[in-house]
Amino acid sequence: xxIIGAVDIGGxxxxxxxxxxxxxxxxxxxxxxxxxxxxxxxMARIRAMLEETAAQxxxxxxxxxIGCTGRHDVLNGSLGDVxxxxxxxxxxxxxxxxxxxxxxTAVLENDCDAAxxxxxxxxxxxxxxxFIYITVSTGIGGGLVFDGQLxxxxxxxxxxxxxxxxxxGGEKCFCGAHGCWESFASGPAMARWWQARYPEPWxxxxxxxxxxxxxxxxxxxxxxxxRYLGIGLANLITLYAPDCIALGGGVMRxxxxxxxxxxxxxxxxAGLVPHHKVRLVPARYGTEAVLxxxxxxxxxxxxxxxxx
Amino acid sequence: xxIIGAVDIGGxxxxxxxxxxxxxxxxxxxxxxxxxxxxxxxMARIRAMLEETAAQxxxxxxxxxIGCTGRHDVLNGSLGDVxxxxxxxxxxxxxxxxxxxxxxTAVLENDCDAAxxxxxxxxxxxxxxxFIYITVSTGIGGGLVFDGQLxxxxxxxxxxxxxxxxxxGGEKCFCGAHGCWESFASGPAMARWWQARYPEPWxxxxxxxxxxxxxxxxxxxxxxxxRYLGIGLANLITLYAPDCIALGGGVMRxxxxxxxxxxxxxxxxAGLVPHHKVRLVPARYGTEAVLxxxxxxxxxxxxxxxxx
Numbered sequence: 001x002x003i004i005g006a007v008d009i010g011g012x013x014x015x016x017x018x019x020x021x022x023x024x025x026x027x028x029x030x031x032x033x034x035x036x037x038x039x040x041x042x043m044a045r046i047r048a049m050l051e052e053t054a055a056q057x058x059x060x061x062x063x064x065x066i067g068c069t070g071r072h073d074v075l076n077g078s079l080g081d082v083x084x085x086x087x088x089x090x091x092x093x094x095x096x097x098x099x100x101x102x103x104x105t106a107v108l109e110n111d112c113d114a115a116x117x118x119x120x121x122x123x124x125x126x127x128x129x130x131f132i133y134i135t136v137s138t139g140i141g142g143g144l145v146f147d148g149q150l151x152x153x154x155x156x157x158x159x160x161x162x163x164x165x166x167x168x169g170g171e172k173c174f175c176g177a178h179g180c181w182e183s184f185a186s187g188p189a190m191a192r193w194w195q196a197r198y199p200e201p202w203x204x205x206x207x208x209x210x211x212x213x214x215x216x217x218x219x220x221x222x223x224x225x226x227r228y229l230g231i232g233l234a235n236l237i238t239l240y241a242p243d244c245i246a247l248g249g250g251v252m253r254x255x256x257x258x259x260x261x262x263x264x265x266x267x268x269x270a271g272l273v274p275h276h277k278v279r280l281v282p283a284r285y286g287t288e289a290v291l292x293x294x295x296x297x298x299x300x301x302x303x304x305x306x307x308x
Numbered sequence: 309x310x311i312i313g314a315v316d317i318g319g320x321x322x323x324x325x326x327x328x329x330x331x332x333x334x335x336x337x338x339x340x341x342x343x344x345x346x347x348x349x350x351m352a353r354i355r356a357m358l359e360e361t362a363a364q365x366x367x368x369x370x371x372x373x374i375g376c377t378g379r380h381d382v383l384n385g386s387l388g389d390v391x392x393x394x395x396x397x398x399x400x401x402x403x404x405x406x407x408x409x410x411x412x413t414a415v416l417e418n419d420c421d422a423a424x425x426x427x428x429x430x431x432x433x434x435x436x437x438x439f440i441y442i443t444v445s446t447g448i449g450g451g452l453v454f455d456g457q458l459x460x461x462x463x464x465x466x467x468x469x470x471x472x473x474x475x476x477g478g479e480k481c482f483c484g485a486h487g488c489w490e491s492f493a494s495g496p497a498m499a500r501w502w503q504a505r506y507p508e509p510w511x512x513x514x515x516x517x518x519x520x521x522x523x524x525x526x527x528x529x530x531x532x533x534x535r536y537l538g539i540g541l542a543n544l545i546t547l548y549a550p551d552c553i554a555l556g557g558g559v560m561r562x563x564x565x566x567x568x569x570x571x572x573x574x575x576x577x578a579g580l581v582p583h584h585k586v587r588l589v590p591a592r593y594g595t596e597a598v599l600x601x602x603x604x605x606x607x608x609x610x611x612x613x614x615x616x
Binding site: 165166240242 | 454547577
């Protein structure tokens with residue numbers, strides 16, 4: 001059996017895993033991103049975790065997939081403008097460096113794109129032809145997999161689903177737009193709305209737990225969140241007519257609370273496309289989503305010729 | 309040379325043409341849709357126009373492409389729910405009927421999808437890999453051509469680009485949504501805004517001509533229209549990261565008036581995707597757009613094996 005190595009580089013932690021071609025997680029390690037320790041130190045830790053997990057999984061790996069937050073040059077495997085959370089890593093040819101270190105081919109993907117590939121290969125999106133993965137946590141991100149392949153825009157660009165505008169009268173987002181979907185419906189947006197009204201400094205998870213326990217104020221916050229989630233999801237259905245949307249990320253752990261309103265908004269707003277044919281499902285993978293999908297990304301690009 | 313027949317069925321007129329495989333319009337005929345005369349009468353007129361134009365173009369045709377407003381079952385060539393403007397035509401297996409009448413293969417596409425295929429084959433979108441065609445007239449429609457193929461959603465569904473919501477506080481549209489793009493930025497939306505303020509019963513074309521002649525009130529209407537066109541176009545750039553968007557339809561004949569504001573909205577709103585790589589161009593074809601694209605649709609589906 002040929003094992004695939006996987007790396008997930010996030011703002012707070014770096015995870016590494018070994019994944020089988022059938023989608024089993026064979027070994028995993030993680031540590032803090034600790035960007036203040038610099039790029040070389042980070043790469044040394046990634047290499048050490050790869051060696052450690054490979055040893056646990058029985059030896060070597062045939063290829064390497066890397067998922068990282070941000071917008072990258074995925075065609076040549078170089079990081080994009082990631083300086084805001086990984087100062088000093090901007091533009092690093094990370095796929096080439098790890099490829100040379102281990103003597104295997106390596107691919108880099110945006111983390112949401114990787115997660116989308118993992119869900120469609122082995123998770124909630126299995127069998128879908130027009131698949132959308134959405135993660136709602138500190139932001140809203142997504143990935144599109146059409147007929148088994150990642151959708152890439154001009155020059156390989158990653159579409160920014162979370163930043164389409166749903167109300168230009170809304171707050172300004174870091175993306176430059178006023179009233180993008182993320183600015184209304186991310187976890188922090190839910191918390192901001194709450195904290196502008198009530199004394200408890202609750203985050204989205206605490207609000208959802210209070211709503212589930214019957215708190216009327218929290219139920220109103222959940223209703224508002226569900227409505228904005230619904231508006232964005234209905235737009236995606238209108239614009240892509242997908243057969244499946246999988247919902248991941250911390251906020252979506254409370255999907256059951258949001259689902260009735262989400263469905264009602266979709267029914268009202270996406271009436272010209274066959275919205276009743278769209279499966280709306282929770283994502284299968286939690287913190288392993290990017291690792292699984294990074295492995296799958298490698299398989300899609302090099303799996304035929306790359307597996308020894 | 310093998311000629312392709314093309315039919316464009318709209319709410320007010322039916323056009324028929326003969327198109328060469330290189331995209332030359334060889335002959336054309338048109339007449340009123342006259343839906344009150346019924347389906348059989350309409351089909352008889354279409355057949356007669358096909359015979360007439362085929363004779364003008366030198367004889368017979370090798371295949372047939374049909375474009376029609378609405379949402380159809382394009383996989384089997386049957387019209388969808390078109391009763392609102394073509395009573396009695398709902399569900400008609402129009403591709404099969406014309407195929408049998410002329411002994412050639414026939415395909416049916418949504419009219420915007422057909423126009424998109426024509427523009428990418430021989431028009432403004434030539435060479436584009438991720439191409440979007442938009443028409444702004446009585447409504448806003450569009451078609452997506454990715455890597456040379458029409459994008460189709462679940463069950464072959466046509467995405468309804470014009471009906472994604474850009475402000476849920478907006479007017480209710482026939483589609484069921486409040487504040488979809490079409491409700492803000494179609495020609496009639498521009499006229500409604502004008503007529504709610506000023507005594508002249510002008511339509512979008514008249515407002516644009518007045519603005520071009522220096523009328524300050526009309527310039528404000530144009531500015532508002534351009535802003536809403538920009539918000540929707542910026543969303544499409546954020547969501548698809550295309551390399552080219554071609555703009556057709558009556559309102560877009562005044563594209564030059566709108567373009568500076570459209571570009572400024574895109575720059576502000578679509579900052580996370582490489583919007584400077586997106587070519588924003590006027591469509592090449594006017595009233596022939598659907599005919600050209602219907603012919604291309606047939607070539608894509610049957611061109612290899614179907615041309616005698």
